[in-house]
Amino acid sequence: MQPRIPRQSAQELPEQGIGRPDSDARLSDEMAAVVTGARRRAVRDGDRQIDTAHLLHSLLDSDAEVRAVFGDGPHIARLLGYLVQRSIGYGLRWQSAVEDAGGVPVVAEAAGFSPLAAGCMAYAHERAAHHGRGPACGTDLLAAIVADPRARAVEVLRRAGIDSCELSDRLAVRAGAPPGESSR
Template sequence: MRTRIPRQQAQWPRAQAARGADDDAGLGPELAAVVAGARRRVVRDGDRQIDTAHLLHSLLESDPEVRAAFGEGPTVARLLGYLVQRSIGYGLRWQGAVEDAGGLPAVEGAAGFSPLAAGCVERARERAARRGGGAVRGTDLLAALVADPQARAAEVLRRAGVDPRDLTGEADRSPAG
């Protein structure tokens, strides 16, 4: 029996792989792992690009500081449940679409960043630099993901009953912050 390989994986050009590695530069090992997890999800689900919701999903799964920003209670479980539903059904309305960022051009090829996600990664780098350098932390990326109300991550949060604006302050108060 043959294993089903997503179309995008078979078509993923080497140049896109190199571009993905360049985009991950300066993130540090923890955030590079978050991006790698989001990239695997994109390829597995047959999406075109890593969007902000993919990054949020990967952050919630792997970063205890990010989970702590959501406080005690069922919020993280509800968000993860919603994100899984998105990847197996709800997200189908987003497949083939690009998470828009104004007039920025789309990144071509499988597993590149959407324009908005690329901007969030850059803002997370800037936030880390303002903090005094060092690697970008998950809370830096979380703050960048929730800053734009048009981002899919913000939409996911709102649909799960979380106000994205409340998370910026929580990310700033993280234990390592």
């Protein structure tokens, strides 16, 4: 019996517009797995780039600390439902547009990311360095994603009834900053 979804080798990915951004030495093993999962979703979904919603979905799937930030309840189930609907091409429609960063410059070595997702990855690295840690972790990336209201992931959060500002406050408290201050 043949699998429904054909396997794709790493050599096939660049032809489809999705580069190998997880080769960055600044990524921990956990973050490399998040990026790999996001890339796999983007390729499977037929998207040209990894966007913040791909990253959010992968974070929720693979990082228990990120899931803990959301807590339990109906909102997390609704959020996962929206993300799954999106990955199967149903519900929220975004495949026709590229997630844009507006005036934010694109990070050149982050080929394969949408401009906004590339900026989030850079911000996650900065946040980890600011806190004196090594490579960025999942909560660093989540903080970067929820910091920009233009992020596709923030739109998914909003539709699921999750306030990105409240998430940002929770992340700030986890990082040792008072709520309302930047979690950077």
